[in-house]
Amino acid sequence: MELYEQIIRLFVLAIPIACVAWTVTHEEIFREPREYCKNQSQAGKTILQRKFFYVFTCEYCFSFYVTILFVIVTNYQLLFTDWRGYIIAVFSLVWIANIYMSLFFNIRIGIKKEGLEAKVKEKELDEISKS
Template sequence: MRLSTQLAYLFILALPVASIAWTVTHEEVFREPREWCKDKSQNCHALVPRKFFYLFTCEYCFSHYVAALFLLITQFQMLYEGWRGYLVAWFALVWVANVYMGFFNRLRLDIKHENVAIAVDQTKVNGDPPPPIHKP
């Protein structure tokens, strides 16, 4: 497979990896299981269970497992054939997915900042007290 095709696959495969990793580790739909895993990762006495449960709370850690699953499903390899190609593809996929998640996180912060600024401006115009800021 040509390098340009491999790069296209890499950037496309990183999208669902980032989406799944972000959703599981940040979004409301998985809040209760994530909080349970967080509690287990902080309170288990044995090292292996602590680390296992922690990976469901960290998008970087979890993206490694999601990327490995996608490589297993797609058989995608980069630069080399065999195990070396899978290894290169795995770390490249994790890196690109985490770049995507970083961009997404920055975009969300910018949107929240704009919403707060708009709310403050509206209260100045109306003379109302500023609205309370809710933390997610």
């Protein structure tokens, strides 16, 4: 596979990886299991137990496991066609996926900020119109 094809696949494969990692570690649909994992990561009896459950609360950590699954399923390699290609692919995909998640987070913060500012202005207008 040509290098440009590998790069295109890198940026495309990172999208579902970011989507899965973000959804599991942040969205409401997984809130209850995530809260359970958070509690176990803080109150677990052994360090292994605490670290195992922490993985499901951290998008960066969880993205490694999602990436490994995607690399196995897609047989994606980057730069090399042996085991080195898999290692480079995993770290590259995690890096790109985490950039995507950071961008998504910043966009969501911006949208929430605009929504809050609109509510404040609406309240101010209501108070002015009542006077």
